[in-house]
Amino acid sequence: MQISFKKANRTLVVSIEGELDHHTATEIREQIDREIHKNNINKLIFDFEKLRFMDSSGIGVIIGRYKHIQGLGGKVAVANLTPQVERIIKISGLHKIIPVFDNVQQAKDKM
Amino acid sequence: MAVNNEMKVEFISKSSNEGFARVVVAAFVSQLDPTVEELADIKTAVSEAVTNAIIHGYENTTGYVKIHCKLIDNVVEIVIEDNGKGIEDVELARQPLYTSHPELERSGMGFTVMETFMDEVHVESVPGQGTKVTMIKKINSSRES
Numbered sequence: 062m063q064i065s066f067k068k069a070n071r072t073l074v075v076s077i078e079g080e081l082d083h084h085t086a087t088e089i090r091e092q093i094d095r096e097i098h099k100n101n102i103n104k105l106i107f108d109f110e111k112l113r114f115m116d117s118s119g120i121g122v123i124i125g126r127y128k129h130i131q132g133l134g135g136k137v138a139v140a141n142l143t144p145q146v147e148r149i150i151k152i153s154g155l156h157k158i159i160p161v162f163d164n165v166q167q168a169k170d171k172m
Numbered sequence: 173m174a175v176n177n178e179m180k181v182e183f184i185s186k187s188s189n190e191g192f193a194r195v196v197v198a199a200f201v202s203q204l205d206p207t208v209e210e211l212a213d214i215k216t217a218v219s220e221a222v223t224n225a226i227i228h229g230y231e232n233t234t235g236y237v238k239i240h241c242k243l244i245d246n247v248v249e250i251v252i253e254d255n256g257k258g259i260e261d262v263e264l265a266r267q268p269l270y271t272s273h274p275e276l277e278r279s280g281m282g283f284t285v286m287e288t289f290m291d292e293v294h295v296e297s298v299p300g301q302g303t304k305v306t307m308i309k310k311i312n313s314s315r316e317s
Binding site for chain 1 (some may be wrong): 187188190191192209212215217218219220223226227277278279280282284285288289311
């Protein structure tokens, strides 16, 4: 699993490459929370273009960041979903509370 | 009913084995020529059951997680078993969004994901002895070919 960040103003784009499961969730969560605090982030975009696998542990990570950012008055979105990730997000009902975009640019423009 | 193929694998309850479990089951099931989506469904369901065994069954102590997989015609049967603490109330555990550990930032969607992605999910659990999850899925693409 590789995680990379792109920052612009107070927007943070998190790209996760590889797999998001219970095993990788802890590190992903810690790294994102550190970046949020360090850069005073109020918009967080998950870019899942290179995410090969996600299970319900990923839902926990996204909801956790949503609560965190919401507490800071900010917003969360997800972009570039693969069909497998999209199914998990729909089953969990996550798309009803967190907007889903086709790509990162669209997320930045509409958030 | 004749069993066409069968495999068993056992590993300790380390979270790094979640990925191993997904891949090993997917590789075995590949014999039935599933679609990319069917294989993704199976990997996800296996991941949920194995994660439950590690987090809830063994509560991060060390024990063995066992997987027994059978291919019967175009049907996959996957049994994932632990000898951990067991589930007091299986009906409650299967409810969407229910989690016994809210502090762990879990979504509580594990069983819901298994039920959605597989055709059948059966859960047998004895408190203090362990949990056995049996999941069945028909691979449709192999029937058509």
